[in-house]
Amino acid sequence: MASLLERFLQGDRAALARLITRAEYREPEFLAAVDQLFARVGRAYRLGITGPPGAGKSTLVDGLAAGYRRRGDQVAILAVDPSSPYTGGALLGDRIRMRSAEEDTSVFVRSMATRGSLGGLARATIDAADLLDAFGFGRVLLETVGVGQAEHDIVSASDTVLVVLYPGGGDGVQAMKAGLMEIADVFVANKADQPGVDRLVDDIQQMLELRGARHGWVPPVVQVVASERRGIDELGAAIDRHRQFQEEKGLLAERRHGRRVEQVRRDLEEELRGLILEELGFGIWIDGEIRRQVAPATVAREALRRLKGQIGRF
Ligand SMILES: Nc1nc2c(ncn2[C@@H]2O[C@H](COP(=O)(O)OP(=O)(O)O)[C@@H](O)[C@H]2O)c(=O)[nH]1
Ligand SMILES: [Mg+2]
Numbered sequence: 001m002a003s004l005l006e007r008f009l010q011g012d013r014a015a016l017a018r019l020i021t022r023a024e025y026r027e028p029e030f031l032a033a034v035d036q037l038f039a040r041v042g043r044a045y046r047l048g049i050t051g052p053p054g055a056g057k058s059t060l061v062d063g064l065a066a067g068y069r070r071r072g073d074q075v076a077i078l079a080v081d082p083s084s085p086y087t088g089g090a091l092l093g094d095r096i097r098m099r100s101a102e103e104d105t106s107v108f109v110r111s112m113a114t115r116g117s118l119g120g121l122a123r124a125t126i127d128a129a130d131l132l133d134a135f136g137f138g139r140v141l142l143e144t145v146g147v148g149q150a151e152h153d154i155v156s157a158s159d160t161v162l163v164v165l166y167p168g169g170g171d172g173v174q175a176m177k178a179g180l181m182e183i184a185d186v187f188v189a190n191k192a193d194q195p196g197v198d199r200l201v202d203d204i205q206q207m208l209e210l211r212g213a214r215h216g217w218v219p220p221v222v223q224v225v226a227s228e229r230r231g232i233d234e235l236g237a238a239i240d241r242h243r244q245f246q247e248e249k250g251l252l253a254e255r256r257h258g259r260r261v262e263q264v265r266r267d268l269e270e271e272l273r274g275l276i277l278e279e280l281g282f283g284i285w286i287d288g289e290i291r292r293q294v295a296p297a298t299v300a301r302e303a304l305r306r307l308k309g310q311i312g313r314f
Helices: 004-009 013-024 034-038 057-070 087-096 121-135 149-156 171-177 197-211 232-248 251-279 282-291 296-310
Strands: 045-050 075-079 108-111 139-143 160-165 186-189 221-223
Touching: 004 013, 013 108, 013 121, 034 121, 045 057, 045 149, 057 075, 057 139, 057 160, 057 232, 075 121, 121 139, 121 149, 121 251, 160 232, 186 197, 186 232, 197 221, 221 232, 232 251, 251 282, 282 296
Parallel strands: 045 139, 045 160, 075 108, 075 139, 160 186, 186 221
Antiparallel strands: none
């Protein structure tokens, strides 16, 4: 019988889904395949879609995915927001599925569990994005709610970040607090059918003036009515402009490089924690020191001293 990797390389989506799970749990079958898989990574364009709950991210992703499918792109969605209505992909897949005997052309949808993945949500999700990339999806869309460090890490690991806001309720201020202004490449003023959208656009633009351009790029603000698929083409064009801008300036390669380095660091952090606290037995030792009333900072310093004694330098 063909191995999981062989079936993956043959374009078997069930094998893809299984390999994503193997990656989540860092199983040997995944680890043995990573070098071969990594050689195929780098062709997909990754979009991160974030913003507060209820902003219309899922509705927007649905619309964007449909647009890309019409252009003939292979599209995959990773939903980190557990409330995303993509369960099983039926909702989205049925609507835009194209009948084809030899090829499964529907949108591939995967929901990432916010609990249970060994070693962190960000690592699991970015690994999943790599697998989708290696599998041959030209567009990978990552939806996350704009809260929490893991979500921030995930969305930052894409090629273009869309921050989706909607009129009312001090949205712009919230976005600024959540650090969304910092990571946005394109702003979506969604629910432009609702009152207050002009005010929202003004607020974003004012904050952008304070923030200034990054590497010469000023994020555009695109008005969209995702529920009616209005403004999706304009948004697609803004994303394309951002991609082109980054490619021309060599920024995309740099961004991807930074992402790889970050991936190694995150992986190391996850593994080191387990190595130090469990495998090397520092967890038990720390517990004992604290019971002896030693100051936490002193315990940490002593732990570090012992650790350094055990490892050499690169
Ligand atoms: N009026 C209006 N409602 C929208 C629009 N886009 C999405 N919605 C609605 O907003 C609600 C939240 O949408 P959803 O996509 O689940 O938001 P998410 O939590 O950001 O993923 C749903 O009831 C959508 O139908 C829009 O452009 N206009
Ligand atoms: Mg959602």
